[in-house]
Amino acid sequence: xxxxxxxxxxxxxxxxxxxxxxxxxxxxxxxxxxxxxxxxxxxxxxxxxxxxxxxxxxxxxxxxxxxxxxxxxxxxxxxxxxxxxxxxxxx
Numbered sequence: 001x002x003x004x005x006x007x008x009x010x011x012x013x014x015x016x017x018x019x020x021x022x023x024x025x026x027x028x029x030x031x032x033x034x035x036x037x038x039x040x041x042x043x044x045x046x047x048x049x050x051x052x053x054x055x056x057x058x059x060x061x062x063x064x065x066x067x068x069x070x071x072x073x074x075x076x077x078x079x080x081x082x083x084x085x086x087x088x089x090x091x
Contacts, residue, residue, distance in 0.1 A: 005091035010036060012087050021080040023060045035059055044090055052084060053077045 017032040017039075024031070035056075042052055056077055060066045 002091050009087060009090055010040070013039065013084065016080060016083045016087070020083050021056060021076065023064055023066045023076075039084065040090055043084070043087075049081045049085070052081050056080060 013036055014029070014033065017035065018027045018029065021032065038055060039052065042055065047055075053073070057074075
């Protein structure tokens with residue numbers, strides 16, 4: 001495992017979470033870092049797009065209390081999952 005490539009992948013994931021997902025708006029640079037490990041594990045384990053969207057929605061609903069009743073098919077969540085997929089597999 002190339003630790004530098006993994007760091008770059010994680011930095012890219014952070015960027016997606018901070019700019020595309022950002023459910024609280026204007027996040028601090030490390031605002032969503034606590035979700036990165038789970039997302040990385042989900043990617044590694046072959047989780048579906050739906051599972052990743054549901055995880056992000058869970059974080060919004062249960063942890064942040066932001067979007068009760070929102071759907072994992074919301075345009076923002078769909079775009080976030082799409083951008084996460086564009087990062088490719090974890091190196």
